[in-house]
């Protein structure tokens with residue numbers, strides 16, 4: 603059987619149209635976008651066009667977009683960039699237990715620098731309760747950071763509701779939209795967020811580029827100091843090559859109409875697995891408030907990594923990690939209160955533009971064979 607890729611939440615292939623807009627910056631155009639002569643004009647134009655394309659997808663102004671090296675940097679810039687301006691004031695951050703390490707680890711770092719952090723719990727489907735967020739707020743809170751959609755189980759958080767709570771308390775709301783952008787609507791006005799992170803390689807753009815939306819009027823301390831690139835928010839000569847790729851990818855995502863078909867394939871996948879495995883499998887994540895491409899399934903009594911090792915031509919992910927021979931349950935599934943014998947058997951299948959019905963049928967057959 604030909605290799606099947608069902609790990610689009612981990613990364614996506616570069617769309618050919620994205621590669622095409624990048625090619626001139628590999629082969630011909632080399633000027634510095636900040637220079638003022640003929641050699642820089644195509645880079646400068648590409649950079650600003652890309653900024654507008656990203657802004658269009660997020661429904662914001664182009665000058666509210668800062669290019670970064672990816673989702674991790676965008677998250678770090680949001681959290682640390684706001685914290686560093688706090689000076690000596692007590693600083694408290696509210697986040698959730700199911701965030702990506704690109705939020706959790708910066709939070710731990712800020713904790714070492716004197717911030718306090720509250721990690722609000724989630725329910726069994728991975729949902730954050732807006733009331734729990736409200737209760738976590740203290741007089742020292744300056745920031746709430748809750749992810750838009752979870753990378754492992756796909757659960758979509760009630761961001762608009764949390765935004766109302768944040769703003770009623772005079773707080774800023776950041777959301778990590780690395781997984782949601784291009785899959786579900788991510789207009790910043792509708793979400794009501796003040797800062798939002800995206801990662802290029804999750805939307806058919808290359809790795810090494812992402813962006814942070816920073817609402818006009820919000821000041822952050824740069825993480826990288828130097829010249830005044832990106833409106834003084836991130837120093838370093840911008841890559842027109844990577845930005846052009848991200849911009850085109852955002853334009854394509856904006857026009858993409860294939861997501862309902864992806865969702866139907868995802869649901870067919872689940873139906874087929876249910877028909878074959880019955881109650882020996884369990885769905886992890888919210889039944890409907892979930893990314894349309896994501897299917898996290900527990901094969902009860904099995905170990906996810908071992909299942910994947912037995913279907914080596916299927917690329918998918920497992921949240922459980924193996925440390926010195928010991929298998930540990932993914933922190934996300936732990937936070938959801940999933941029992942260890944269920945959670946250990948979790949496999950995340952994430953579908954994308956290239957996924958076909960034949961592939962799904964074939965993967966179901968293979969899983970039946972190895973788990974018979």
Ligand SMILES: Cc1ncc(COP(=O)(O)O)c(C=O)c1O
Nearest residue numbers: 672673674702704753780781801
């Ligand atoms: C929810 C979430 N946030 C952040 C990141 C990190 O993005 P990047 O790999 O672009 O740094 C990822 C990538 O897996 C993610 O899924």
